[in-house]
Amino acid sequence: MVPFIFLVIEFLDELIFGVTDAAWPLIRTDLHLNYVQIGLALSLPGILGNIIEPFFGILGDVWKRRTLILVGGIIFSLACFLTAVSYNFEILLLSFIIFNPASGAFVSLSQATLMDLDPSRHEQNMARWTFAGSVGVAIGPLMLGGAAYIGFGWRGVFFILAGVAVLVLAGAWRLVPFSSVSFPETPNITLVKKGIRDAFKTLKRKAVVRWLVLLEFSDLMLDVFYGYMALYFVDVADFSASKAALAVAVWTGFGLLGDFLLIPLLEKMRGLDYLRFGVVIELILFPAFLICPNPWVKLVLAGMLGLFNSGWYAILKGNLYSSMPGQSGTVMALGNVAGFFGKFIPFGIGLAAERFGLGAAMWLLLAGPLVMIIGLPNWRRMSMEERG
Secondary structure, three states, rough: HHHHHHHHHHHHHHHHHHHHHOOOHHHHHHHHHHHHHHHHHHHHHHHHHHHHHHHHHHHHOOOOOHHHHHHHHHHHHHHHHHHHOOOOHHHEEEEEEEEHHHHHHHHHHHHHHHHHHHHHHHHHHHHHHHHHHHHHHHHHHHHHHHHHHHHOOOHHHHHHHHHHHHHHHHHHHHHHOOOOOOOOOOOOOHHHHHHHHHHHHOOOOHHHHHHHHHHHHHHHOOOOOOHHHHHHHHHOOOOOOHHHHHHHHHHHHHHHHHHHHHHHHOOOOOHHHHHHHHHHHHHHEEEHHHHHOOOOHHHHHHHHHHHHOOOOOHHHHHHHHHHHHOOOOHHHHHHHHHHHHHHHHHHHHHHHHHHHOOOHHHHHHHHHHHHHOOOOOOHHHHHHHHHH
């Protein structure tokens, strides 16, 4: 039951993510937002979160991880409620700013704890984690679409999500294990400083830096693309807001299928071999998606993009955990440090969209698979880096 509660936490986090990104056309209309404000809302919470969350990661290795997870869950639930009652851009932005580090403590430390359960199967367990998240992402737009159909609205959905978060928190309170190591009631500053020094030492290793960089660039075709997809189908492909939610559901549905198939696939082949294949396919599909004038063909291509980017995060993150044995909390910390720079990208795309149009700005995302195809190591080079 312990691994299951961690997967439920990831499911909930991605369910909220799926609802939020599919709801942007509705939120924009309700709160009268422009592209710059949307780009700021997509970037600033992550930037601030990536300043705060590394300390949670370090603490997760040297102090009471269970306490951090549960406190994060409380704030996570409150942030969902605040989103539901947002009546202007400032309150919406505040709710996202609060949600981001809370998710780091509640969700990211749950992932780190799951990875510690079986260090020999990081890729496989990350595949299960990613599948749980993909289920949430796929259900999110459907949940929003159903709510919109019956006139419930995006606010009502967030009220429901806040309630679900409280139920999941209650489950975590019962099932997240206590550490077998005895810790003081308050964090030991000496241990925290040592954890920070150890984290920076790992950045001297090429393998660790490689996985961090590739994770950030892979996100261009994952969360960043997903964040603008509904708006793209409304503003470029001339879909209605409800049809745009369908487009998001198609992308996430095919991604869900890919994540499901990845679980048995990783038992039969190396994750990096599959990853190279997927990156090459994305390099072909994404320009075709942007160039194609037919909106319904775009919809089909969006589904294919969702299928072939499956496993990117799971495989890259699994290799990062494997390159840092015994430092799962520090993996979270370094991921947030690297993510600090990556979180400026959605805002940059928002600025570019305001100046040149969203259709032109989306071409910037092609940098993701281009960097990945250049940066992915072969097995000989990876082995040398691990030793170095």
